[in-house]
Amino acid sequence: MGRFLLRRLFSSLFVVFGVVTLVFFAVRAAPGDPVASILGEQALEIDKQALRDCLRLDEPMAKQYALFWGDVVDGTFGELCDERGATVMDKLVDAIPPTMELALASLLVAMLLALPLGILASTRPYSWVDNGSAFVALLGISIPNFWLGPMLLILFSLTLKALPNPGAAVTGLSALILPAITLGTALSGKLMRMTRSSMLEVLGQDYIRTAKAKGLPNVRVVIKHAFRNAMVPVVTVLGLQFGALLSGAIIVEKVFARPGLGTLLLDGIEGRNYMIVQGCVLFIAFTYVLVNLITDLLYGAVDPRIRYE
Amino acid sequence: MMSFFDSFKVPARARTGLAGFGFAIVALMMLSAILAPWIAPYPVDYIDITRQLEGPSAAHWLGTDENGADVLTLLLYGARVAAIVGSVTVVACAFTGIFLGSISGYFGGWVDEALMRLTEILMAFPGILLAILIIFVTQEPSLLAVIGALSVTGWSGYARLVRGQVLVEREREYVEAARALGFPKGRIIFREIVPNILAPVIVQATFGVAGAILAEASLSFLGLGPQDSPSWGALLDQGASYFLLTPHLAIFPGVAIMITVLGINFLGDGLRDWLDPRAIQKT
Numbered sequence: 001m002g003r004f005l006l007r008r009l010f011s012s013l014f015v016v017f018g019v020v021t022l023v024f025f026a027v028r029a030a031p032g033d034p035v036a037s038i039l040g041e042q043a044l045e046i047d048k049q050a051l052r053d054c055l056r057l058d059e060p061m062a063k064q065y066a067l068f069w070g071d072v073v074d075g076t077f078g079e080l081c082d083e084r085g086a087t088v089m090d091k092l093v094d095a096i097p098p099t100m101e102l103a104l105a106s107l108l109v110a111m112l113l114a115l116p117l118g119i120l121a122s123t124r125p126y127s128w129v130d131n132g133s134a135f136v137a138l139l140g141i142s143i144p145n146f147w148l149g150p151m152l153l154i155l156f157s158l159t160l161k162a163l164p165n166p167g168a169a170v171t172g173l174s175a176l177i178l179p180a181i182t183l184g185t186a187l188s189g190k191l192m193r194m195t196r197s198s199m200l201e202v203l204g205q206d207y208i209r210t211a212k213a214k215g216l217p218n219v220r221v222v223i224k225h226a227f228r229n230a231m232v233p234v235v236t237v238l239g240l241q242f243g244a245l246l247s248g249a250i251i252v253e254k255v256f257a258r259p260g261l262g263t264l265l266l267d268g269i270e271g272r273n274y275m276i277v278q279g280c281v282l283f284i285a286f287t288y289v290l291v292n293l294i295t296d297l298l299y300g301a302v303d304p305r306i307r308y309e
Numbered sequence: 310m311m312s313f314f315d316s317f318k319v320p321a322r323a324r325t326g327l328a329g330f331g332f333a334i335v336a337l338m339m340l341s342a343i344l345a346p347w348i349a350p351y352p353v354d355y356i357d358i359t360r361q362l363e364g365p366s367a368a369h370w371l372g373t374d375e376n377g378a379d380v381l382t383l384l385l386y387g388a389r390v391a392a393i394v395g396s397v398t399v400v401a402c403a404f405t406g407i408f409l410g411s412i413s414g415y416f417g418g419w420v421d422e423a424l425m426r427l428t429e430i431l432m433a434f435p436g437i438l439l440a441i442l443i444i445f446v447t448q449e450p451s452l453l454a455v456i457g458a459l460s461v462t463g464w465s466g467y468a469r470l471v472r473g474q475v476l477v478e479r480e481r482e483y484v485e486a487a488r489a490l491g492f493p494k495g496r497i498i499f500r501e502i503v504p505n506i507l508a509p510v511i512v513q514a515t516f517g518v519a520g521a522i523l524a525e526a527s528l529s530f531l532g533l534g535p536q537d538s539p540s541w542g543a544l545l546d547q548g549a550s551y552f553l554l555t556p557h558l559a560i561f562p563g564v565a566i567m568i569t570v571l572g573i574n575f576l577g578d579g580l581r582d583w584l585d586p587r588a589i590q591k592t
Binding site: 011014015016018019022023026027029030031032037138141142143144146147150151153154242243244246247248250251254255265266269277278281284285288289 | 443531546574
């Protein structure tokens with residue numbers, strides 16, 4: 001376990017190193033003069049020079065790279081050029097809570113939808129429950145979330161008037177419901193199929209037959225004996241799909257005009273703010289790497305049979 | 310790989326039927342992409358400013374947009390963008406993936422180590438995040454830039470799939486025989502091994518087309534798609550700003566995307582049954 005932990009940590013650190021390097025070079029590989037594209041061709045020379053100094057464009061590449069690492073390591077992700085004294089992290093700190101709120105709510109929606117349906121489908125394979133859930137999963141995967149969002153808005157906010165129209169000054173839980181359903185639906189499809197096939201595999205094993213033979217009630221066998229062991233692949237899918245959730249949040253935030261990382265990123269793109277864009281990309285990638293690391297380490301906790309090495 | 314029916318007992322005939330249905334949708338979409346200039350009711354640049362934001366009518370089956378352009382015409386031309394992005398991206402990704410993945414798997418050692426670490430780094434950017442960054446940096450959201458950005462990030466999945474298959478395959482006897490015959494390594498890899506592992510790659514590539522179409526639509530929806538041609542995602546983006554007035558503008562492009570993705574997924578499942586029957590035996 002100790003050696004595995006060390007190796008896993010090391011490989012995550014390596015990926016972080018690669019991500020930082022890739023983002024650094026991708027941003028600097030931009031054709032043309034970034035200063036001209038930010039300020040426009042007609043800008044005053046003094047403004048151009050100030051921005052050039054702020055973005056450190058006149059430094060040698062190796063020094064830029066080292067300074068870039070400095071910004072990442074001290075957690076500021078660099079200082080903003082258009083706002084004195086503010087760092088990219090200050091912006092991120094404001095944007096992270098709404099996005100995390102959305103991601104966690106979507107995860108909840110996905111699990112509430114997927115786990116019961118997946119378990120139910122696995123206990124009655126090939127029944128109408130099973131086929132019905134497969135159909136729902138298929139729809140969930142094929143409907144793009146930037147379309148589902150507007151459709152839900154038309155249905156619930158305009159036609160049924162049941163939920164507030166987001167974008168207006170609505171806060172609180174109800175403004176979270178539609179975005180979370182929009183983002184959670186796609187994930188729930190994948191999760192449902194995974195839960196079902198993993199459950200089917202476990203339900204076919206000998207210890208389940210033993211548990212049933214002991215006369216334990218069926219619900220207890222399914223939930224306590226089978227489901228716990230079927231969780232391992234499900235947790236993997238959850239970890240891997242968390243990234244899809246983060247990148248899906250960019251779109252859902254735009255659909256529902258919600259604040260968050262995606263909105264920050266898109267505003268950064270609109271305003272050609274390199275610092276903000278690279279900060280958002282780095283932060284999302286770091287989060288994803290971290291979640292995958294945690295997922296890997298969780299295996300052992302969910303299923304003690306797993307021995308590393 | 311996800312399949313909707315891999316654990317779900319649809320009678321063989323129904324499965325073939327669904328695959329056929331998927332094929333029909335894909336064929337229809339390809340046809341509209343190719344024939345758009347001839348079958349579209351209006352020229353692509355036609356606008357009638359007296360008929361903006363109209364609902365479906367006899368003259369405009371799917372209504373008009375905010376400029377008075379015909380939505381059906383735009384959707385038909387949008388099929389071109391989807392078809393081009395879907396096919397070119399997947400071909401580029403699959404070829405790069407097969408090439409690098411087979412080298413990685415066959416030679417092992419530091420080549421393998423380096424390539425696999427590279428794929429891990431690329432995979433640390435979830436979804437379209439890296440594509441967003443690349444398009445932001447290149448500053449020209451053209452069709453080519455979108456395809457390029459999606460290909461740069463998309464090959465790693467194929468490479469990992471191919472590598473895994475090659476690792477198994479290289480120990481087989483026919484490879485040993487080829488080695489004993491003194492074939493050069495390039496021939497062993499690309500003429501002996503690769504043809505034997507193509508089935509799962511083709512299946513993944515089929516689903517990849519759906520993924521690329523969705524990714525392009527997402528980028529266009531975010532305003533980062535090709536600006537030079539009407540894309541379904543961009544139409545949806547415009548439509549979304551008017552959906553309070555006229556929902557049809559947002560509905561139809563979304564339906565087009567959904568049906569296409571659904572059709573490709575059906576087709577992919579059918580292809581898997583046909584090409585790679587081992588994949589469905591597990592459950």
